Amino acid sequence: MPIATQSIREIVTAEPSAAAVLERFEINLCTQSDAELAQACAELQLSVDQVLEKLADAELRAHGAFAPNLESYSMTRLIQHIVRTHHQTVRQELPRFAELSQRIATKHGGKAPEFKDVARLLEALRAEMFAHLEKEEQVLFPYIVQLEEAVEVHASAPAACFRSVGQPISMMVQEHDVAQGIVNEIRGLTHGFQAPEWACSRNSAFHAGLAAFEIDLNHHVHLENDLLFPRAIEAEARLNARR
DSSP states (O other), rough: OOOSSHHHHHHHHTTTHHHHHHTTTTTTTTTTTTTTTHHHHHHTOOOHHHHHHHHHHHHHHOSSSSSSOGGOOOOHHHHHHHIIIIIIIHHHHHHHHHHHHHHHHHTTTOOOOOOHHHHHHHHHHHHHHHHHHHHHHIIIIIHHHHHHHHHHHOOOOOOOOSSSSSSHHHHHHHHHHHHHHHHHHHHTTTTOOOOOOTHHHHHHHHHHHHHOOOOOOOHHHHIIIIIIIIHHHHHHHHHHHHH
């Protein structure tokens, strides 16, 4: 957890989620990067205790107050977890990353020309992932919930706009591969998400945030590809076997 005597740079380097919190309080991550949090708050007439509380809350949300046994979850509950945790991360972080990368490319393009490609890739990832989430939340996930309900009441498989659940699942898995491929390209361009020596606190937090996002995306994909989707295919097969 951060403390009042830490510098802004130390806080955002240790915890990427802190960057968005500090910016909401209008603390400048670049010009105030070497200032202690207490000093930055005093200059802006902010309550350092309130800022610390929000930073602690963000850290808990980022890392989880506990690690649930997701394998014991029903498919419906697992979907709720995926949407509330991982889909929310995509929606919150990718627009912010896209904006920050464009800012870095504009300001530092002369010494970091690769950021033009980073900005382009992040915008492509944002568009790809946002469309992907809509397809899951509007089509695939509701069908999986209906599958689980049908299994529980010994009903027939629900009607759908596809022949089997394996068809949209195959598409989602391919799109997961595309998203992970884009993140891997960004990893290469940023030398493993390492901030350059000249980076300010905002820039350092951006790189650390990308590294954290990659970890979250990989876990997100694992939950769907390896846990949720095989169970959905099995549930549909059980229902079809009753015919």
